Amino acid sequence: MGTRWIIGAIVVGLLGCAAESGRSPARDGGGGADGGGDGTDAGEGVDTGTSSRDAMFADIPTPPPPDAGCEITEPIETTIIGDPPDMMLVVDISGSMCTPLGLSPMGRSKLSIMKEALITQVDDKEGRINFGLMLFPHSSGECAAGRVETPIAPRNADPIRARLSSLEDDLFSCAFSNSGATPTGPSIDATRDYYGTIPVNMVGRYALLATDGLPNCGPPTEDGTEETVDETVAAIEALRLAGVNTYVVGFGSGFGSDPDALSRMAVAGGTGTPYNADSAASLDAALDAIAAEIVPASCVVELGGPVRDPRLFQVRFDGGPLIPRDESHARGWDYDPATNTITFYGTECTAIESGSIASVDVDFGCPGPLI
Numbered sequence: 001m002g003t004r005w006i007i008g009a010i011v012v013g014l015l016g017c018a019a020e021s022g023r024s025p026a027r028d029g030g031g032g033a034d035g036g037g038d039g040t041d042a043g044e045g046v047d048t049g050t051s052s053r054d055a056m057f058a059d060i061p062t063p064p065p066p067d068a069g070c071e072i073t074e075p076i077e078t079t080i081i082g083d084p085p086d087m088m089l090v091v092d093i094s095g096s097m098c099t100p101l102g103l104s105p106m107g108r109s110k111l112s113i114m115k116e117a118l119i120t121q122v123d124d125k126e127g128r129i130n131f132g133l134m135l136f137p138h139s140s141g142e143c144a145a146g147r148v149e150t151p152i153a154p155r156n157a158d159p160i161r162a163r164l165s166s167l168e169d170d171l172f173s174c175a176f177s178n179s180g181a182t183p184t185g186p187s188i189d190a191t192r193d194y195y196g197t198i199p200v201n202m203v204g205r206y207a208l209l210a211t212d213g214l215p216n217c218g219p220p221t222e223d224g225t226e227e228t229v230d231e232t233v234a235a236i237e238a239l240r241l242a243g244v245n246t247y248v249v250g251f252g253s254g255f256g257s258d259p260d261a262l263s264r265m266a267v268a269g270g271t272g273t274p275y276n277a278d279s280a281a282s283l284d285a286a287l288d289a290i291a292a293e294i295v296p297a298s299c300v301v302e303l304g305g306p307v308r309d310p311r312l313f314q315v316r317f318d319g320g321p322l323i324p325r326d327e328s329h330a331r332g333w334d335y336d337p338a339t340n341t342i343t344f345y346g347t348e349c350t351a352i353e354s355g356s357i358a359s360v361d362v363d364f365g366c367p368g369p370l371i
Contacts, residue, residue, distance in 0.1 A: 073314060073363035076305060079127045080352070080360065081341070082298030085204030086152045088132045088191050088244075089118060089160070092211035093167060094182045098174030101252055101279070110212050110252050112169040113280045118210070119161050121287050126157040127302075128295045130201070133160045134194075135167075136187035142179040143217035143225065145186035148194050181225065184215035185232035188246070192239045205244045206294055207269070208287075209236075212252040214261055229261050237268040245270040247290045251277045297353035299344040301360050310335035314363040315342065323348060 100107035136146030150159045168174045218226030246269030250262045262274035275286035315323045326332035331346025
């Protein structure tokens with residue numbers, strides 16, 4: 001009989017600990033999720049009343065406390081939000097883009113690689129940049145200026161992805177569909193005309209010119225048409241004077257005959273230095289660098305999915321140590337259920353604004369930081 005009483009007491013004690021851990025808030029040494037700067041458990045004494053903050057989350061389902069030290073968590077999709085700038089993607093789809101990148105005749109075409117890189121960019125950054133899409137030359141003529149395929153708008157990755165995906169990008173079908181002409185200057189003029197029809201975005205207005213060859217479509221010659229670098233530089237400068245800076249990405253080796261062409265265009269566009277990409281990886285890196293330069297800093301992160309109990313959040317930068325929640329907003333983070341956002345303060349906000357933070361990681365399911 002004595003043995004049964006001992007076993008029963010152990011079981012009751014364990015159940016009591018499990019129940020207690022299920023209602024404990026985050027403890028971070030700085031007050032935790034629900035106050036208690038002295039390290040006390042704000043969940044204790046719940047039988048004596050319910051705080052207004054507890055009532056706010058009373059109807060939000062909370063998972064049962066997991067085993068093994070609360071190691072089972074669910075990652076939450078996060079998006080750093082702020083007022084986004086506008087960017088028109090002005091993309092060269094001339095015949096030379098159909099050729100393989102590098103020396104391998106069986107390699108992927110430059111257009112195939114460009115499509116993939118741009119789709120990745122708009123998918124990843126549509127919440128932070130209002131993208132639009134122009135392709136040149138237009139199908140209406142060999143030297144027809146580009147036309148806006150997708151107008152600039154918030155979160156419009158879907159139509160841009162669909163249009164880029166529809167482009168033929170293997171060597172033969174691509175070359176059959178696209179001419180060898182590169183009307184860069186007229187397409188930049190068309191970009192300026194388009195920007196004149198939409199409201200001015202005070203956060204920023206940009207064009208990203210992605211091309212693999214020197215602009216032509218000048219007067220006819222025996223081999224085609226004359227190069228129009230001067231005219232294109234003038235068009236990019238006129239676009240800048242209209243309030244739209246241009247980033248220039250040269251992809252492949254098409255600028256070998258005039259190494260100064262890219263630099264002249266970038267200087268005229270107000271961005272100073274062009275981006276030279278000769279591989280898929282360097283193209284991705286160039287596009288990432290441009291996006292990082294134009295996206296305004298923001299210390300507000302939007303969470304995907306439903307409103308949740310912030311006492312079960314684990315927040316990190318780039319997979320690093322847990323960041324404490326601080327409802328006094330001196331530093332750390334706090335959660336707003338009305339907008340389903342986390343805002344960072346103090347040192348953590350400064351780190352985000354510096355551009356040194358690559359990702360904000362939020363997991364749900366365990367109190368955090370744990371001690």
